[in-house]
Amino acid sequence: MIEYNKRAREEGRTPLEQTQIVLFEILKVVDAICRNHDIKYWLSGGTLLGAIRHKGFIPWDDDADIAMERKDYEKFIKIINENLPNGLFFQSSKTDKKRSKWARIRDNYSTINLKSEQNKNYTYHKGIFLDVFPYDIIDRDFYNTKVFFTRRFKKSKNKHLKKYRHILQPISKLTHYALGPNTWKKLILRNYAKGKPKLLATGIEIGDFFYNISYTNVFPISDNDSFLGYRFMMPANPDKYLTEMFDNYMQIPPEEERVVHSYELLPFTKCNHPRALDYYDEQT
Numbered sequence: 021m022i023e024y025n026k027r028a029r030e031e032g033r034t035p036l037e038q039t040q041i042v043l044f045e046i047l048k049v050v051d052a053i054c055r056n057h058d059i060k061y062w063l064s065g066g067t068l069l070g071a072i073r074h075k076g077f078i079p080w081d082d083d084a085d086i087a088m089e090r091k092d093y094e095k096f097i098k099i100i101n102e103n104l105p106n107g108l109f110f111q112s113s114k115t116d117k118k119r120s121k122w123a124r125i126r127d128n129y130s131t132i133n134l135k136s137e138q139n140k141n142y143t144y145h146k147g148i149f150l151d152v153f154p155y156d157i158i159d160r161d162f163y164n165t166k167v168f169f170t171r172r173f174k175k176s177k178n179k180h181l182k183k184y185r186h187i188l189q190p191i192s193k194l195t196h197y198a199l200g201p202n203t204w205k206k207l208i209l210r211n212y213a214k215g216k217p218k219l220l221a222t223g224i225e226i227g228d229f230f231y232n233i234s235y236t237n238v239f240p241i242s243d244n245d246s247f248l249g250y251r252f253m254m255p256a257n258p259d260k261y262l263t264e265m266f267d268n269y270m271q272i273p274p275e276e277e278r279v280v281h282s283y284e285l286l287p288f289t290k291c292n293h294p295r296a297l298d299y300y301d302e303q304t
Contacts, residue, residue, distance in 0.1 A: 038287035118144035154223035159215035170227030
């Protein structure tokens with residue numbers, strides 16, 4: 021049985037350091053589960069940036085990201101609940117009130133209050149978390165289709181989609197209810213997988229992000245680089261991957277741009293969720 025070291029956070033000197041230690045322990049658990057079940061993932065976003073630029077976390081980062089291609093992601097969400105050790109919670113739209121479009125693994129002993137949640141009374145699990153994003157393998161860009169699927173017309177960079185959103189919105193809703201979201205999603209992905217794989221795009225259901233990464237920059241997955249002395253799975257070409265995502269990623273941003281996602285980090289205080297646990301309870 022894979023164990024989760026909840027006590028490791030005590031080595032941190034500040035709430036941010038303690039949060040990063042919690043994230044590191046969650047990453048190690050998820051890595052072990054994925055390897056046991058032959059599931060491929062890769063460090064992504066700021067976590068991959070931290071791995072390459074800092075050989076660990078970005079010093080001011082308070083979350084962690086991994087990504088999986090669709091088939092591995094679907095396998096992951098089927099097996100993760102029965103394999104998570106005590107102290108961790110699998111959060112999805114089916115397991116919690118948070119209607120997230122992607123999965124999260126939450127620590128049961130802590131609370132992280134994001135800036136986007138400030139002054140709002142949410143009741144879903146709010147422990148320190150690891151984001152797990154699905155990515156779709158496609159043979160061409162599907163930005164416009166994704167906007168139509170997620171109905172993010174107002175925020176679209178396509179001026180025509182934005183201009184005609186009042187017409188397109190009801191058409192998208194009608195298609196959604198006529199076919200069902202899962203059937204519609206499968207039809208779209210099948211249409212964009214007819215040719216040679218060229219891109220990996222953030223899952224079509226995720227309207228918050230629109231990253232496209234070259235397929236050959238991700239596969240085959242490697243674990244050649246060290247993250248705090250531990251080898252997690254990473255893209256085949258982290259340099260090109262990060263350049264596509266962040267451009268000049270090795271340049272340290274000015275101090276005023278080094279900001280955390282949260283306004284409150286409480287690594288030893290459970291949230292109000294029913295699955296949350298008291299850190300100081302020796303039985304947990």
